[in-house]
Amino acid sequence: MDKCLFFPTINRENIMSVVPVADVLQGRVAVDSEVTVRGWVRTRRDSKAGISFLAVYDGSCFDPVQAVINNSLPNYNEDVLRLTTGCSVIVTGKVVASPGQGQQFEIQASNVEVAGWVEDPDTYPMAAKRHSIEYLREVAHLRPRTNLIGAVARVRHTLAQALHRFFNEQGFFWVSTPLITASDTEGAGEMFRVSTLDLENLPRNDQGKVDFDKDFFGKESFLTVSGQLNGETYACALSKIYTFGPTFRAENSNTSRHLAEFWMLEPEVAFANLNDIAGLAEAMLKYVFKAVLEERADDMKFFAERVDKDAVSRLERFIEADFAQVDYTDAVTILENCGKKFENPVYWGVDLSSEHERYLAEEHFKAPVVVKNYPKDIKAFYMRLNEDGKTVAAMDVLAPGIGEIIGGSQREERLDVLDERMLEMGLNKEDYWWYRDLRRYGTVPHSGFGLGFERLIAYVTGVQNVRDVIPFPRTPRNASF
Known part of the structure; x- marks a missing residue:
């Protein structure tokens, strides 16, 4: 049997630990619970004390959740410090009360897996800055x-x-x-006409008009x-x-x-x-x-x-x-x-x-x-x-x-x-x-x-x-x- 595509990296017994960011931020997950969130990096901030703060969003709510990552993680230097806006990550850790302002809860990360990198952060169309609404229409595939x-x-x-x-x-x-x-x-x-007729060789009737009898539906058809x-x-x-x-x-x-x-x-x-x-x-x-x-x-x-x-x-x-x-x-x-x-x-x-x-x-x-x-x-x-x-x-x-x-x-x-x-x-x-x-x-x-x-x-x-x-x-x- 093929593996479940929706949970490609998580064992079946751990599926219930995967939660939306909204559940963490809105207090629907008990403090000290071990959870996994999956989403994209909005920002990364590093402290001199060897701790990184990732803002991770998954679209389930407006705000991202903060993941606190210690430099003791095995892939801290190799992966965490390379993360930029738009990278996709899977973060596992413990839900704790946040000592900072802005959100009640955060995640003390015990594992960070990078699911996908942004190839060139310098040319990423959705870089962490304000974009004009006109520009966003040009990149409609990324503007969500x-x-x-x-x-x-x-x-x-x-x-x-x-x-x-x-x-x-x-x-x-x-x-x-x-x-x-x-x-x-x-x-x-x-109305928009719907037709399968060859535009370069349109059939004509005795009056010289387009013969829609030869069309797919046998008559003029339109989008509603x-x-x-x-x-x-x-x-x-x-x-x-x-x-x-x-x-x-x-x-x-x-x-x-x-x-x-x-x-x-x-x-x-x-x-x-x-x-x-x-x-x-x-x-x-x-x-x-x-x-x-x-x-x-x-x-x-x-x-x-x-x-x-x-x-x-x-x-x-x-x-x-x-x-x-x-x-x-x-x-x-x-x-x-x-x-x-x-x-x-x-x-x-x-x-x-x-x-x-x-x-x-x-x-x-x-x-x-x-x-x-x-x-x-x-x-x-x-x-x-x-x-x-x-x-x-x-x-x-x-x-x-x-x-x-x-x-x-x-x-x-x-x-x-x-x-x-x-x-x-x-x-x-x-x-x-x-x-x-x-x-x-x-x-x-x-x-x-x-x-x-x-x-x-x-x-x-x-x-x-x-x-x-x-x-x-x-x-x-x-x-x-």
């Missing part, structure tokens, strides 16, 4: 080793787990929707812009579902708020109206914000100290706030009469820009805001037409400090109205035959929303650019790694 990106990764994980917990506790089912689709959910046409339409099919059978996965937009936007590939969370609820889904959005956001403050206090402390001093207090205020609600028409009136000059003009019929959204949340209501009932001409075909014939049952949740964080709507459940909206928007209803079937066989009112996961992480951490909250950002002219 920095304090910033490591903290972002742990917060991202915690938020994702909290979202799954929230919906599971609320009786939702997670549905895996396809990444390859023939449907444009938003009707905007900004949303899992919503597929999600609705399961909501109309399981009542409460959510999707959570990557989505793609071929939008040529080089801004701090846009990615070509990003993650979306999209719940769909049968028999729910717009007010129901607005209440769900509020409960969900408060749940995950509480979770990240409780479970990632060390990382949130770092963000408050080094990235955005309001990072923690902003979430605390959000959790305690009562959401304001306002109709789009009333919101436009507020903006027109506020006396503030906006860069983008505001009038009825225009989509609200970020500056409008932030004014409403930060200056007028001073709280999270749900804006409802938008003009139909600026919203998607699937949103339910209101009785006035001019607006749809759509909503945006606006958060102080960022603006829109969630967008949702009650879905149009009436087949004749849906068909008319598709006609108005130039969509071929035959392409959506299966979506229309939901309205033909036991149709029900239903609602849902979409949450851009990277924007949520940016809001929580205070990191200004969504390229820095996703492991490998995909943007125009950039698909490295």
